[in-house]
Amino acid sequence: MTESLTVRCPSCRRAHRYTAPAYPCACGVPVAPSLDPDGTVAEVRHRSWEEEWIGVRCAACGDEGQWPRPELGCPCGTVLSLPVRDPFDTVAAVVRYLGTLGHHDLHRARRGLTPGIGLTGRGILVQIDPTGSPATTRDVECLWLTAMTRSARHVLHFSLAAYPAGVRARAGLLHVPLFVLGPGTGPRPANAPAAALAATADGAP
Structure with missing residues (x-):
């Protein structure tokens, strides 16, 4: 099941409801990253390859693939990186x-x-x-x-x-x-x- 999280932009303080997108695993089951409601929302200021991806494991087959890190674009122009339940990338x-x-x-x-x-x-x-x-x-x-x-x-x-x-x-x-x-x-x-x-x-x- 996809997860939702209330996100507040640190720049304009506007609140958004974000739902994690699901992508199909190789086995065909939709998989979505697990959002962390206690984590910190971070502004994306620069991009690097290793920071763009996270490992997400399929609950159906146990396989882990690389999914794009969840992001949210605020109307004020700020791009936010959403926290996921992963102790380290x-x-x-x-x-x-x-x-x-x-x-x-x-x-x-x-x-x-x-x-x-x-x-x-x-x-x-x-x-x-x-x-x-x-x-x-x-x-x-x-x-x-x-x-x-x-x-x-x-x-x-x-x-x-x-x-x-x-x-x-x-x-x-x-x-x-x-x-x-x-x-x-x-x-x-x-x-x-x-x-x-x-x-x-x-x-x-």
Whole structure:
């Protein structure tokens, strides 16, 4: 069910009733972002790719896609970004972190064999699993094989859940860096290849 929220423009103080738009999931079910009535409405002053999109999960099939961040245009000319129930914007956090590693020109990858959201760029393939379920050895192996077919020199996996020991071991053998995403903390290395990569980030000691 789509959600509505009363929004007050911070510039002219005019109140609006906003209904989150629904978009069809790949399974055909309409999906809408969950609005946060306790969140803060922000004025959009500039735009960047990573801030334009949010992850929205389909309740029917469990798949997560990237939906446009909800916005409202006030008649006074102010464009407002609506708050959603998401402790941190998963994709944006990863994109910002990859920027510190020197990867800036990223875009959505074609749908792969592993769950979640894929990003690709020059010489890099990234998989982000926002489901909250632990990654499997097969997830890491499929990601590695996909990277080989695309001649990607760097392949990284990000997850909201901790990695089982067997997955960390297999990723270590394949030299796949594993990162855990946490609210307010940014990506944390979960194996030796990730720790070595993190040490090259801008500002790393």
